[in-house]
Amino acid sequence: MNLSYIAIRTLTYPFSILPFRAIHLLGKGLGTLAYFVMTKYRKRTLSNLALAGIHPLKKTARKAFQNLAITCLEYPKFSRLKQSGKIIHCENPEIAQKLIDAGTGVIFFCGHQANWELLFFEGTERMPGVAIGRPIKNKALYDWVVAIREKFGGKIITPKQGLKEGLRALRQGKFLGIVGDQGMPESPYAFDFFGKRAWTTPLPAILSYRTGCPIMTATIRREKGKYLIHYSDPIWPNKEEKLESEIHRMMKSALAILEEDIEKRPGQWLWQHNRWKQETPLNVYYRFRWDTILIILPQNFDLSVLATFREIYPQAFITLLVPKGTEVPLDDVEVMTYENESDLFITDYRFKLVFNFTAVSALHPHFLKQSAFKVLDLKGLKKAAREHLHPGDPLPLLLKKALTRPNTLWSQL
Known part of the structure; x- marks a missing residue:
């Protein structure tokens, strides 16, 4: 019996029946408390904000903690939600939908903005798709999270399956969602992010080049208790250029769009994550x-x-x-x-x-x-x-x- 899973589900059940307005108010309060008591994450957040040149530091950091708390509290709510239209709206679904309807896959590149889970949640209401998700150690809890993500027929694949299953999905005319703003010091590719070197997965560009499918950067923001999604224009691969140069061009373009959107509302991004990790675990304790x-x-x-x-x-x-x-x-x-x-x-x-x-x-x-x-x-x-x-x-x-x-x-x- 997974006692931690049972405890989490029991404690979070009341949030599944609360209105979103109440969840967001509670999230702001709990997030503010977390900012003061979770010293490790507060320091990491402040350091990352300072490295990126975002000000005001402490006010933005508190907002980031509030945003993360709201996201966590919303999981049980979305587990019971029958349709997302009342809380989530995509501002410009037409281009992506047209591509999918024509049998062309789309690679949605996104980051940890607002409640990033809702990008896949809403997208699979309209289009067939898969997304890469990193499993957590608590299998029962992860199965519950996956069930929420797959509520509307999408499929979650692991990072190890990313290349193989991603290619398959794109060739079947589905979309592939990749949350690509994690720090990856083991990657051979680094791109500037807020003016500082950040090691990044090249998978979106590799898949785009191999399949001919475009990358579209998907951004999400929370406004007045609701979520608004926006898709960038397609970033198409140029098969006449070498793969290496296309990786750099396409990833720079996708990351620039994401960075510009984060800068508009920095408090809605996951600054607690160590995006600018530089050293691999090989040598240093x-x-x-x-x-x-x-x-x-x-x-x-x-x-x-x-x-x-x-x-x-x-x-x-x-x-x-x-x-x-x-x-x-x-x-x-x-x-x-x-x-x-x-x-x-x-x-x-x-x-x-x-x-x-x-x-x-x-x-x-x-x-x-x-x-x-x-x-x-x-x-x-x-x-x-x-x-x-x-x-x-x-x-x-x-x-x-x-x-x-x-x-x-x-x-x-």
Whole structure:
């Protein structure tokens, strides 16, 4: 018996009979509470917003938590809903419908906006379609979610089935839905998203090129308690160009449309997700695997150590805070300078991981109050590496032992 599933269904049942207006009001309240108590996700949200240059930070972050709470509370409501017309409206279904009616498949590329589940929910009321969904560990709960998604005849396929089943669906003249705004550091393709490198699945462009079916970016927004869906113009593949160049052109176009729409209502996007993940799980311990890193250096620091940081974090966004006049030996990092100790107390919510090599211990609580999950000094590094540390280990080796797994960037004897 799946007790957690039973508990979730029991606790959420009342929301299935409440009106949408009440659910949205409750969601705003619970989302605001979550913003203050869920420290980990609040920090990640604020950091991502700062990295993307979205302001005001805290107000938008609270709205993002409210949006996510509303989405979660709506699941039981949509499990009982017989038709979506009263709550969901597609503003321009004509082009996509015409393509489907003519037997041409469509790849709907979308992101985690408003209640993103409703894109497939509403689309399958009008058109045959499949969508890629990532399973969760609780099978009973996931089966319930899938049943909601497939209410109007659509089919959910797993990421492992994405290429094979996606091709089949498109060749049968169905639509394929892909939520493609997740961070994928294992992907070989990166595209700018809000001006920062974001590793992205190329699957929509690959499928489009192979089948001749267009990509259409689908966006959704919540307005006055209802949901409005909009489809972009089709992005068609050019078979006369090479696949590689078409992947870059088509994905850039699809992502640009999504980014522009998110920017209009940033509080309705899932900023809690780590979209800008840069490092794969291969080397660095999970607790130190962050994408935005600040390194604070004192006078007369051995700058050759910086090469070790780049070896450990080959893709991360690294910022150095160094004494004015310091010649930094790396050209792929951001450099900020300081003259006085007071200059070190910057307010910058981008940084999830901070290395402080100065003697100013007050910097630890300062950055922990912002978005930093860890603020490490030499003492903290030695503590993290204590299991493998040997007397006389130089700083580069200390860094590797503290931050990375044995037998990756250093050998465990």
